[in-house]
Amino acid sequence: MSDRVTFGDDGRWSYQGQTDLITAVIGPAPTFHEPIEAVVERVRKLVGKVTIPRDFSKAHGLIAKLLEVDAQRxxxxxxxxxxxxxxxxxxxxPFEKRRLRLMNALMVCIHRQGYHPTMREKNPGGFSYRVGQQDLSVSVDHPKQDRYSHRSxxxxxxxxxDPLVVTIYGVNDQTFRTKWEDTAKDKVEAHIEDIAVAMIVAGEVKYRTQIVLQHTNLIERQAxxxxxxxxxxEREERGRLEQLAAxxxxxxxxLLRDAAAHRQANDIRDYVAAVRxxxxxxxxxxxxxxxxHWALVQAKVLDPISSNRWLDQSQNLPNDPGKDQSAPRLAAIVDAVLGAIEQREDAKEIDDGTALNSVAKAEARAKAVRRIFFGY
Known part of the structure; x- marks a missing residue:
């Protein structure tokens, strides 16, 4: 068995570089070959037994520094x-010493596995750490404690x-335990190994949650x-039709003005004949x-037939005024999207969870667009 645990897939799910989201083939929801439960067991074997020393003779460097500064204080x-x-x-x-002993045990444990805790406060309620590319933190404190750097x-x-609670922050998965607190039956120290394992596995849980969320968000963005x-x-077509109507x-x-002008020109000619x-x-x-001569010249100027104005109008007529090209253009775009989405039905591995439901919702929305606006 390897002495290292790798979090996240090297071929991680990504759609960087997709410039045309509408026609992008998103593919199936990301899947994970190893269940989280199996990851937990692998990490537990690597972590082994976790003990909480009674003193700080072998304290983690950050804890030792806190105690050194506090001794001077x-x-x-x-x-x-x-x-x-x-x-x-x-x-x-005594409460603070108990809290530091538990923090120290957790810090030593994850440091031994290659993860480096960090603290910036003089009077910290916990510490931060990173698993892979995932930033996490853990709080070890009273459930209602407020901490300040300027006083104890x-x-x-x-x-x-006094009650003590340990909470892992940075994971958004309700099925993964991230909180332990004192009860009437036992103390959080009794769960030290579970807490240490969860702190490490939390990096993988956060990674998986993020890429599933990315996939879901991409589907929603596409819709x-x-x-x-x-x-x-629709706006462009409405504008085009309004322009055509105008x-x-x-x-x-x-045309009506020219017809009226032609009648007026003939009226002038008839009037000239009657006068003569x-x-x-x-x-x-x-x-x-x-x-x-003057009157007939005015009639000629007024008559559109004399100037062949109808010929100019005939050259600006639409080729097919009743033909509508907008629906086929929009239908082609939606069909391309639906084709990309429906390719997912052939995928062999599809999650049974939230991601699949999101895909189904996206397909339904896309089909609804086609049904509502194109009638099929």
């Missing part, structure tokens, strides 16, 4: 003629029997992108000719 406190609570040492109380959090006589694209095409109205208005037929005065013949 105690000496300074005792040397003062007037002593104030905010100058008192942090870890003098416990009276020097605070008993070790959202489909809907946004549908709305965009152009058609302009052509009809122009009714005029018998030979003395006004020249004036009549001048007026006739």
């Amino acid at each position: 105690r000496d300074a406190y005792l040397a003062k003629p007037y002593r104030y609570s905010w100058d008192a040492p942090y870890f003098e109380a 959090s416990s009276d020097a006589m605070r008993p070790a029997s 959202k992108a489909i809907e946004e694209r549908r709305q965009q095409l 152009e058609q109205k302009a052509r009809i208005d122009s 037929n009714s005029t018998t005065d030979d003395n006004s013949i020249q004036e009549l000719e001048n007026w006739t």
Whole structure:
């Protein structure tokens, strides 16, 4: 058996570089060949027995540093003629010593497995650590404790029997235990090995939770992108139809104006003919000719037939005004998405959990888009 535990798959699930989310083939939900229960047992064998030393003779470096600084704080406190609570040492109380012993045991354990704890506070309630690429933290403290760096959090006589709770932070999985607390039957120290194992396995649990969530989010983003694209095409098509309607109205208005102008031009010609037929005065013949020439010129200018304006209009007519191209374009996009999603049905390994439900929901949403907007 190997003396190392590797968390996360080298070929980790990823869709980096996908530029067209709408037509991207997302594939099945990420699966894991080894159940978490099996990981827990492997880690438990590697961790072995975890003990809590009675003293700090072999303390972890961070704990030793805390105690060293706290000893200096105690000496300074005792040397003062007037002593104030905010100058008192942090870890003098039996409760604080119990808490540090438990923290020390956990830190030594994970350090032995290759994971390095970190602390920044002078009066820490716990410590942080990293498993693989997953950042985690653990709190070892009273369930209602507030801690400050400028003063002690416990009276020097605070008993070790005060309640203690250990909580692992950074894991969002309700099925994985991350909290242990004192009860009437036993203390958290009785679960030290379970806590140490859970601290390490929490890295794998967080990793798996994150990539399943990434897959679920990508499916939801794809569904959202489909809907946004549908709305965009709908807006574009509405704008196109409005533009066509405006152009058609302009052509009809122009046609009606030309028809009216043609009638007016003919009315002028008929009027000129009537005037000429009714005029018998030979003395006004020249004036009549001048007026006739002027009037017929106005009729010609007014008449669209004379200027062939209809020919210009005929060149701007739509090839097929009643044909609608928007639905086939949108249907093609949605069909491409559905084809990508339906490929997942051929996958041999599909989770039975939340991820599968998300895939099913995404498929239903995509099919609903096609049914609602295209009628099939």
